[in-house]
Amino acid sequence: MTIAAAQSNPTPAILPGSGGMRGALSDLFWRRPKLLLLLMLLPPLLWLGIVYIGSLFALLLQSFFSIDEFSGLINRQFTLKTYGDLLQAANLDIILRTVTMAALVTLASAIIAFPIAYYAARYARGRWKALFYLGVMLPLWSSYLVKIYAWKLILAKEGILTWLLAKLNLLWLLDGWLSLPVVGGNSLSVSFTGTFIVFVYVWLPFMILPVQAALERVPGNLVEASSDLGASPGQTFRNVLFPLALPGIVAGSIFTFSLTLGDYIIPQIIGTSRLFIGQAVYSQQGTAGNIPLAAAFTVVPIVIMGFYLWGAKRMGAFDAL
Amino acid sequence: MTSAVSFKQVSRHFGSVRAVDAVDLDIVPGEFFAMLGPSGSGKTTCLRLIAGFEQPTTGSISIFGERAEGVPPYRRNVNTVFQDYALFPHLNVLDNVAYGLMVKGVGKAERLKAAEEALSLVRLPGYGARRPGQLSGGQRQRVALARALVNQPKVLLLDEPLGALDLKLRENMQEELKSLQKVLGITFVFVTHDQGEALSMADRIAVFNDGKIMQVGTPEDIYQRPNTRFVADFVGSSNVLPPVFVQRYSGQHRWGSLRPESIRVSSAASGDGVAARLVGTNYLGATTRLALDADGLRLHAVVPAGMALPAEGEAVMLTFNRDSLHLMDEPA
Numbered sequence A: 001m002t003i004a005a006a007q008s009n010p011t012p013a014i015l016p017g018s019g020g021m022r023g024a025l026s027d028l029f030w031r032r033p034k035l036l037l038l039l040m041l042l043p044p045l046l047w048l049g050i051v052y053i054g055s056l057f058a059l060l061l062q063s064f065f066s067i068d069e070f071s072g073l074i075n076r077q078f079t080l081k082t083y084g085d086l087l088q089a090a091n092l093d094i095i096l097r098t099v100t101m102a103a104l105v106t107l108a109s110a111i112i113a114f115p116i117a118y119y120a121a122r123y124a125r126g127r128w129k130a131l132f133y134l135g136v137m138l139p140l141w142s143s144y145l146v147k148i149y150a151w152k153l154i155l156a157k158e159g160i161l162t163w164l165l166a167k168l169n170l171l172w173l174l175d176g177w178l179s180l181p182v183v184g185g186n187s188l189s190v191s192f193t194g195t196f197i198v199f200v201y202v203w204l205p206f207m208i209l210p211v212q213a214a215l216e217r218v219p220g221n222l223v224e225a226s227s228d229l230g231a232s233p234g235q236t237f238r239n240v241l242f243p244l245a246l247p248g249i250v251a252g253s254i255f256t257f258s259l260t261l262g263d264y265i266i267p268q269i270i271g272t273s274r275l276f277i278g279q280a281v282y283s284q285q286g287t288a289g290n291i292p293l294a295a296a297f298t299v300v301p302i303v304i305m306g307f308y309l310w311g312a313k314r315m316g317a318f319d320a321l
Numbered sequence B: 001m002t003s004a005v006s007f008k009q010v011s012r013h014f015g016s017v018r019a020v021d022a023v024d025l026d027i028v029p030g031e032f033f034a035m036l037g038p039s040g041s042g043k044t045t046c047l048r049l050i051a052g053f054e055q056p057t058t059g060s061i062s063i064f065g066e067r068a069e070g071v072p073p074y075r076r077n078v079n080t081v082f083q084d085y086a087l088f089p090h091l092n093v094l095d096n097v098a099y100g101l102m103v104k105g106v107g108k109a110e111r112l113k114a115a116e117e118a119l120s121l122v123r124l125p126g127y128g129a130r131r132p133g134q135l136s137g138g139q140r141q142r143v144a145l146a147r148a149l150v151n152q153p154k155v156l157l158l159d160e161p162l163g164a165l166d167l168k169l170r171e172n173m174q175e176e177l178k179s180l181q182k183v184l185g186i187t188f189v190f191v192t193h194d195q196g197e198a199l200s201m202a203d204r205i206a207v208f209n210d211g212k213i214m215q216v217g218t219p220e221d222i223y224q225r226p227n228t229r230f231v232a233d234f235v236g237s238s239n240v241l242p243p244v245f246v247q248r249y250s251g252q253h254r255w256g257s258l259r260p261e262s263i264r265v266s267s268a269a270s271g272d273g274v275a276a277r278l279v280g281t282n283y284l285g286a287t288t289r290l291a292l293d294a295d296g297l298r299l300h301a302v303v304p305a306g307m308a309l310p311a312e313g314e315a316v317m318l319t320f321n322r323d324s325l326h327l328m329d330e331p332a
Helices: A002-007 A020-031 A033-063 A081-086 A089-122 A127-141 A144-155 A160-167 A171-178 A192-216 A220-228 A233-262 A277-285 A291-314 B043-051 B093-103 B108-121 B137-149 B167-184 B195-201 B219-224 B229-234 B243-250
Strands: B005-014 B017-027 B032-036 B058-063 B078-081 B155-159 B187-192 B204-209 B212-217 B239-241 B256-258 B263-267 B274-283 B287-294 B297-304 B315-320
Touching (some): A089 A127, A144 A192, A277 A291, B017 B043, B032 B043, B043 B187, B043 B204, B108 B137, B167 B195, B187 B195, B212 B229
Parallel strands (some): B032 B187, B078 B155, B155 B187
Antiparallel strands (some): B005 B017, B239 B256, B287 B297
16 A cells, blocks of 8 residues: 555656755765865865964974074074074073973873773763763863962962961971972972972863773773783773773873973963973063074974874874774 | 582662562583573673672672672683673784783783684684784674683673674574584583574573573473463464463463474365464465464464465464473463
């Protein structure tokens, strides 16, 4: 009966085109999908190619110029002199300090992020998952400057942290830490420890989210299989979970590492008067007017990230992708 | 003799759901034991209780005489072949197979040699360098088997291991698993929802429904002498006969079962028997399955292919041997 109904169905087998410009365009794009792809990609490719890569290239070019020390004018002749300046003790110090800070911030972020990401990926469901995303993303909704100034107040000598530690009779701990060389200072807000804490706080979401995404893709029964084959929880972590989460950790560390390398606001507001790369760039291109040296400084994080990714790839960080 | 696996009044509840409900079970060492049932019947939960992924809510489990409650999976000498194989994607095949030995601290040369032997056992020699992602479903299944067997477990658990394979491959693997089990002598516990698979492979079968075991027995017991309507219906779709009907032929007011192949179909004119009408035919290759209506009672008969069949809608006469009518324990 249904067959009989279908055969007496009056609609034609091929439907007429919708006509007009839109119909013709739809048909054209269906027949040539690559044309549509090209049209969609053209604007972002132009933006990326000219505005983004182009300006980066201009920057690189500047770093091969030098500055005339007497007139302060830029000498547009290719030279490696500016890169030689980078190797002066004071500049090398800045680079070393920034890289050490970025490495420590990345390590701390990874250690703090992993349990949070693990919980969210393996246990949180429904409402708890929504709460997790809210908790991780919420700090990103407020202004970066507001958060940093808030931390300045928290870490200040008269701040809530000092007050809390005093209430807990733990002030000796803080004082002991602050009396240490390098990491110490008058108060947390003017020490490298303070800079470190705020860096970790600000970049932590950029570590949690990729690690969580990586862990989410690890099927739960791999953990069971490992346990079934005799692996203790620690062995399962080392041999299964960590290798499979590594691409996520590397992705997250690219954010935390490169963002710390380039940031010039946090160390300016919280920390000592000693410079980080970002601050050096800021002061060289501003008051000092030494654009070539500023450009050379910005090349440093690019080169470091290049080596970092190359090393991560060689270590097999992307094998599980 | 100690049982390989022994369940005493084991229950596993998830909230208000009784996934496993007061199950008693004894699996004999060295046997091929199948847990058969529809999805959600508790058979997989029973397997997970043996593996240690689940802990019983009440009751006690022992493996070769040793109490297993509270013992984590990694301290049980029991290995599992997972339904979707659960091979480690970041390790090659050889390292996957050697994993169990690696975490037990066996030296590299020794464990790789053992893994290579296990791969030969499942007829995948020389596949060690590949990644799991480069293998077909059947090959992955063999790797999962080798990965479990290399540890020489006391009990091997198989969770619907053939479910994802196509028919031809499945039949091959059934034979191979069966002969492998005979050679190794390891106790196999096999979970399946495929009654044909359970009947053809197992030494004994437990039929599960609603978290309970309905019947335990040899394939022949289960197939020929089901004890309840559920077992009769689930294992090979037997004809379940109501007590009124059974009383007419056996004199007893009990539920009965009659295998479809035990029914003979002839044209209505001849002899005495059950009068019925043919309502449908289903061609199955070697046999043809007939749907029959006997005065409101729906029956199925299976006849060899090539037999002359009455037309659909025609009246037929059904006869069967009185011995083939099995009376079930289930109360009427």
